Amino acid sequence: MPSVKLKAINKSFGQRQVLQHIDMEVGDGEFVVVVGPSGCGKSTLLRIVAGLESPTSGELWFDDRLVTQVPAHARNIGMVFQNYALYPHMTVFDNLAFGMAARKTAPSAIKHRIDEVAQLLEIEPLLHIRPGALSGGQRQRVAVGRALVRSPFAFLMDEPLSNLDALLRERMRVELRRLHDRMRIPTLYVTHDQTEAMTMADRMVVMRNGRILQLGRPEELYHRPSTVFVAQFLGSPPMNLVSVKVLPDKGVAVAGKDPQVIPIPARIREQIGGRNVVWLGFRPERVVPQTDGAVEGLDFTATVHTVETLGARYHVHGTWGESPITWVTTEREGLTGSVKMKLTVPWDQVHWFDAATEERMVSPERESIPVQVGGTL
Amino acid sequence: MNRRVPLSEDARVNSATGGGLLLWLSWWNAYALRETLVGYGLILPSLLVFLVFYYGPAIFLMYIAFFHWNIFASQSTFVGLHNFSVLIHQPVFWQSLLNTGYYVVLVVPVTTLLALALALLLRETRNLRGGGLSQALVFLPHVTPVVATSIIWVWIFDPTFGLANAVLHFLQLPQLGWLSSVHWALPSVMIYTVWHSVGLYTVLFLAGLATLPKQVLEAAQMDGVRGWRSFRRIILPLISPITFFVIVLATINTMQTFSQIYTLTGGPHGGAGGPAFSTTTDSLLIYQTAFLYLHFSLSSAMSLVLFALILTLTLVQKLIADRMVFYR
Numbered sequence: 156m157p158s159v160k161l162k163a164i165n166k167s168f169g170q171r172q173v174l175q176h177i178d179m180e181v182g183d184g185e186f187v188v189v190v191g192p193s194g195c196g197k198s199t200l201l202r203i204v205a206g207l208e209s210p211t212s213g214e215l216w217f218d219d220r221l222v223t224q225v226p227a228h229a230r231n232i233g234m235v236f237q238n239y240a241l242y243p244h245m246t247v248f249d250n251l252a253f254g255m256a257a258r259k260t261a262p263s264a265i266k267h268r269i270d271e272v273a274q275l276l277e278i279e280p281l282l283h284i285r286p287g288a289l290s291g292g293q294r295q296r297v298a299v300g301r302a303l304v305r306s307p308f309a310f311l312m313d314e315p316l317s318n319l320d321a322l323l324r325e326r327m328r329v330e331l332r333r334l335h336d337r338m339r340i341p342t343l344y345v346t347h348d349q350t351e352a353m354t355m356a357d358r359m360v361v362m363r364n365g366r367i368l369q370l371g372r373p374e375e376l377y378h379r380p381s382t383v384f385v386a387q388f389l390g391s392p393p394m395n396l397v398s399v400k401v402l403p404d405k406g407v408a409v410a411g412k413d414p415q416v417i418p419i420p421a422r423i424r425e426q427i428g429g430r431n432v433v434w435l436g437f438r439p440e441r442v443v444p445q446t447d448g449a450v451e452g453l454d455f456t457a458t459v460h461t462v463e464t465l466g467a468r469y470h471v472h473g474t475w476g477e478s479p480i481t482w483v484t485t486e487r488e489g490l491t492g493s494v495k496m497k498l499t500v501p502w503d504q505v506h507w508f509d510a511a512t513e514e515r516m517v518s519p520e521r522e523s524i525p526v527q528v529g530g531t532l
Numbered sequence: 533m534n535r536r537v538p539l540s541e542d543a544r545v546n547s548a549t550g551g552g553l554l555l556w557l558s559w560w561n562a563y564a565l566r567e568t569l570v571g572y573g574l575i576l577p578s579l580l581v582f583l584v585f586y587y588g589p590a591i592f593l594m595y596i597a598f599f600h601w602n603i604f605a606s607q608s609t610f611v612g613l614h615n616f617s618v619l620i621h622q623p624v625f626w627q628s629l630l631n632t633g634y635y636v637v638l639v640v641p642v643t644t645l646l647a648l649a650l651a652l653l654l655r656e657t658r659n660l661r662g663g664g665l666s667q668a669l670v671f672l673p674h675v676t677p678v679v680a681t682s683i684i685w686v687w688i689f690d691p692t693f694g695l696a697n698a699v700l701h702f703l704q705l706p707q708l709g710w711l712s713s714v715h716w717a718l719p720s721v722m723i724y725t726v727w728h729s730v731g732l733y734t735v736l737f738l739a740g741l742a743t744l745p746k747q748v749l750e751a752a753q754m755d756g757v758r759g760w761r762s763f764r765r766i767i768l769p770l771i772s773p774i775t776f777f778v779i780v781l782a783t784i785n786t787m788q789t790f791s792q793i794y795t796l797t798g799g800p801h802g803g804a805g806g807p808a809f810s811t812t813t814d815s816l817l818i819y820q821t822a823f824l825y826l827h828f829s830l831s832s833a834m835s836l837v838l839f840a841l842i843l844t845l846t847l848v849q850k851l852i853a854d855r856m857v858f859y860r
Contacts, residue, residue: 207750228756240747244769244858253765254755301751 156183157218157341159204159309164213166199166365173199175365177213181309184339186332190352191362192388197345198313200362204343205311206230217308228257233302233340237314239294241286247297248282251304258305272300275334292323299334310335310342316351328354349389353377361385383513386436386506392470395480396436398510401427407435409476415455420502426516427507433516436506439470442482445497452499459494462487597832615833625834627809628817631718632787635813639722640782647730647778651737652763667738671731678728682795685724686711689796711796714810721811724792729785733778740774741767772857780849787842790815814838 159181166174173196181187189197202208204215206227215223222230242250248269255265273279276296286294295315302310315331316324332355335342346352352359353373361368361376361384369381380386380394387393399407400414408414427433437453445454455475463470468485473496482498484490507516572579597615601608619625650670657663673681688695689710697707710720744767752758752766768775790813797811798804805812805820812820814834822831 205754207753227754228758232754234751234754236747236751238745238747240745240751242748242751242766253752253757257756257761 157308158182158185158216159341159343160214160216161200161204162214162216164200164203164210164215166196166203166208167211173365174203174210177367179360179367179370181341181343183341186335186342186344186355186357188344188346188352188356188359189362190346190349190359190388193347195362196365197347197362201311201313201343201345204309205232205234231305231308233305233307233310235295235298235302235310235312235315237317239286239298239315239318241294241297241301243286246283246285247278247289247300250286250297251301254301254305268304272304276300276303291319292327295319295327299331303338307340310340310344312342312344314346315344317346317348324351331355350391353389361388379515380506381515383434383436383508386508390438392439392481392483394436394438394506395478395482396434396508397475397478397480399433399435401431401433407433409455409478414476417453417455419453420451423502423505423507430509432510434508434510434513436508437500437504439481440483441500441504442484442498443500445499450499450501452501453505454497454499456495456497457482459490459492459496461492462490593832593835596829597836599829601829601832603826603828611829615829616837618830619833619837624809624812624817628812628814631809631811632813632815635718635722635789636783636786638719639725639786640779642722643726643730643733643782643786644775644778646726647733648737648775650730650734651741654734654738655741667735670734673728674731676728678791679795681728682724682792685720685727685792686796689720712807714808717797717807717811721789721793721796724796725786725789728792729782733782736774736778736781737771740771744770769858773859776849776853776857780846783845783849784842787838787845788815789813790819794819814841 161177161179164174164177165172177200179187189200191197199208203210206222206225210223213223214221217230241247242253245253251269251272252265255268260268269282270279273282276299278293278296278300281289281293281297286297289297295318298315312331316327319327328351344355356373358371359373359376360370363384369376369385376385377389380389383396387396397409399409402408402416404416406416406418408416435453443450457473457475457480459471459473461472463472464487468483469487469490471482471484471490473480473482489496508514509516596608598610598612599608600611600614654663654667654670657666687693691697691707691709691712694710696710700707708716711717748770749762749766752762757765793811793813793816794804797806805816815838818831818834818838821827821834
């Protein structure tokens, strides 16, 4: 059962600690995406697994083999670099053959394996061309091919799609994921693009400032973000966050000249405890118009400011009290500037965060996650 | 009518007619003329210096190579290829060609390889303490004046008191006559030239190595290609444009070497090029023919030969480079 395990990995460059106590695992056939803003340490993490950097402390295991001190080339890793890093002076064939030749593989075996991989990736017509003459998408495929020819123990990908244009990126996303479903090689994939992470991952890891903030299935992270940062990092447009005052009479009030007091269920009130101010969060797509008591939820009145048309839906930017909020609707009718709208968010779609620690406080009534699609855990 | 647009198809068609011509002229006046004048105005000072001191003498040289020209006489006579035929009957001319060839064939490869090796070493040590200082020290000889350091090297090469023989003595090797030996005089000059010029080529190689894409080297590392193999298969092909440039530059520079030969082997007291013409290279002979024996026409003919040689060699190098150099 091939798996990659990171145990208590720390990494410092001089005084600067870039990774702090990283514990995670990429299981057999799993596609794990590490996502976070630039400088969060995700690339360093990948380079440690590759063997291009060594950790300051901690252990790296491939199955039951401790590889922390094993040099990069002996780890049998296939890596796809951000700018592909193809050998510019060699043909595609030689690019694929280079590593195998260095390992003294017989020329006939090299040829056989390259033909196999080239067929899989549909790059056979490109084998005798140099990378300079290839398009971005073709280079991407060749880079994947070079990682694949050696039948690697695990795949590492460092922002492999970030040099492609939007349309091609979407296509390659699907292709890479499909390739993974066929090969089932444990894959660790690094990106700063949350859409890429959400769409491709079996499990995802959100990092910030060298720490893992949350680790789990994309739906889990999306619907149960453990911190304000994860809540806002995932999803587009991001989750709305509103600072509210907790009132002794079992309600909350949003800041503003004419504070709207909203009664909240006793279950949530209990978990808020003695806090005076908390963050209240809800996803833009979970906002619905009020339908007189049909849905039990957070009822509020918002003022419309601008409407963005996206074709199938509209992003409405407005304010609730003094807090800017965004919601998504498919109905354009009645949406004009300064209109006040009565909106609601079902209680199980409202997230509560501690104002000081920014951590999630209220566990949901239902433990199951609303939408479940694919993925293995 | 001030149309500040480049000369378009329309303007060109219109210029056939009278109105078009006026339009074209007004466009020219308003824009192109001003641009042109400002441009030439900016390069004028250096252009003048170049014309008077560089292109002027060069063209004049090509002219007097075919004349019998005397600096003291007012008239010159056309003699065709006579100067060249005199040259090929002079044993010292052939000797100088041979010396130049010997000098170039040894100095260029040695300097290039040494510079590459130094650059690779300096690249490894650049992040260590003193790495920057080492780079500066390697480059330092190149910024010293040739004549001044040549005089120091005259002392280093002194058979009796010199450092060179002291080192040989220390290593228990036979001592040499260095600059006073027919066999060792030119190699002594070569040693000086390598010492003086290797810093420049090292810096060029360092610049080339700095442009190597880091991720490509890491990809090679993950492919299990390290050490010599990685150098030969990855680094060398990727820096081949720099290598080509260094070789061409070193060839041209060594073919034109003059100052150190003049200073090391004779200096102002005469006798440069000795002993027994063993260090007489082309450029030294050109100088001596012109300013010692005052045969300016003959010396010009020699310069043309040297020019033709350098040109041919560079073109040959270019032909080779087209097959071997990889441009990213």
